[in-house]
Amino acid sequence: MQPPLIPLSDGVGIVRETGPGVTDLKPGDRVAPCFFQNWEGGPPPEDLEAGRLGGPLDGVLATHRVFPSRGVLRVPDHLTDAEAATLPCAGVTAWSALFGERPVRPGERVLILGSGGVALMAILLARTAGAETIVTTSSPERAAKLSALGADHVIDRSAKPDWAAEARRLTGGRGVDRVLELGGAATLGHAIRATRTGAQIILIGNVTGNTAELFLPAILTRQLALRSVSVGSKDQFAALTRAIDRHALRPVVAARHAFDAAPDAFRALEAGEAFGNLCIDIAASG
Numbered sequence: 081m082q083p084p085l086i087p088l089s090d091g092v093g094i095v096r097e098t099g100p101g102v103t104d105l106k107p108g109d110r111v112a113p114c115f116f117q118n119w120e121g122g123p124p125p126e127d128l129e130a131g132r133l134g135g136p137l138d139g140v141l142a143t144h145r146v147f148p149s150r151g152v153l154r155v156p157d158h159l160t161d162a163e164a165a166t167l168p169c170a171g172v173t174a175w176s177a178l179f180g181e182r183p184v185r186p187g188e189r190v191l192i193l194g195s196g197g198v199a200l201m202a203i204l205l206a207r208t209a210g211a212e213t214i215v216t217t218s219s220p221e222r223a224a225k226l227s228a229l230g231a232d233h234v235i236d237r238s239a240k241p242d243w244a245a246e247a248r249r250l251t252g253g254r255g256v257d258r259v260l261e262l263g264g265a266a267t268l269g270h271a272i273r274a275t276r277t278g279a280q281i282i283l284i285g286n287v288t289g290n291t292a293e294l295f296l297p298a299i300l301t302r303q304l305a306l307r308s309v310s311v312g313s314k315d316q317f318a319a320l321t322r323a324i325d326r327h328a329l330r331p332v333v334a335a336r337h338a339f340d341a342a343p344d345a346f347r348a349l350e351a352g353e354a355f356g357n358l359c360i361d362i363a364a365s366g
């Protein structure tokens with residue numbers, strides 16, 4: 081990213097004014113921006129990365145922004161501003177991983193790694209779809225919070241370092257149907273061990289690094305499908321908001337910081353302290 085740049089892709093705001101010819105939005109509507117300003121639906125465009133908010137396009141850590149009307153979407157009324165602001169990246173990514181190609185089915189066993197923003201949203205959505213969730217985490221405190229959120233099984237990897245074997249055990253030795261792979265280099269090989277024949281691994285994150293060494297026979301003999309997700313389109317965002325509305329789901333917000341204290345939010349993010357999304361409240365500033 082080349083500064084100067086307004087950071088952040090995710091936010092929510094009120095429409096103040098619309099330009100000539102805008103018929104689908106009016107002043108007062110509460111909207112969130114699409115993570116990719118150039119991906120309305122179908123397969124991603126060739127120049128996808130050029131349309132990403134928060135770099136290379138200016139993001140939303142600002143009091144006022146101008147968007148094309150096709151670049152924003154109304155958010156569900158029951159959500160607070162902070163909850164609605166979590167949707168464009170974490171929400172849409174979880175949605176794409178579960179309901180993109182080969183949508184999740186009731187009874188499917190889904191292994192979700194960690195308790196970051198994408199994982200927490202995935203737990204809510206997978207549970208709503210009737211899937212059985214197995215979630216890994218790093219401490220007993222986080223494990224308790226994940227259980228309270230509705231995770232069916234939580235594996236505390238500080239107590240059970242071989243979490244892949246534990247995930248298999250929880251499926252009666254068969255293996256999970258789907259993995260939301262958020263860990264990257266250090267977790268992918270283990271995630272593969274946790275799967276059943278014909279399972280799919282959705283590659284999403286690289287929290288532990290970018291370069292993974294894989295034992296190919298495990299992938300080949302189990303006929304695993306590996307596919308990646310890059311957030312999602314406006315159509316997928318719209319589908320997510322309908323599901324959130326219909327099931328009155330509430331994303332997890334960890335903490336709110338005032339606009340003037342935005343650097344504190346970035347520090348907390350870097351330290352990995354938060355359980356849930358961090359919110360910077362632009363109205364709460366000097």
Ligand SMILES: NC(=O)c1ccc[n+]([C@@H]2O[C@H](COP(=O)([O-])OP(=O)(O)OC[C@H]3O[C@@H](n4cnc5c(N)ncnc54)[C@H](OP(=O)(O)O)[C@@H]3O)[C@@H](O)[C@H]2O)c1
Pocket residue numbers: 169170173193194195196197198199216217218219222262263266267283284285286287288309310311312352
């Ligand atoms: N492809 C996409 O479209 C897309 C979209 C959004 C984010 N991402 C990527 O997805 C990843 C997660 O992002 P996020 O914002 O949801 O989460 P985040 O806030 O960055 O948190 C990541 C979580 O990973 C877990 N973790 C840390 N070290 C781990 C390890 N060694 N093994 C397993 N889990 C570990 C931690 O949970 P515990 O402490 O509970 O284990 C932590 O809360 C990032 O790499 C991000 O860049 C990709």
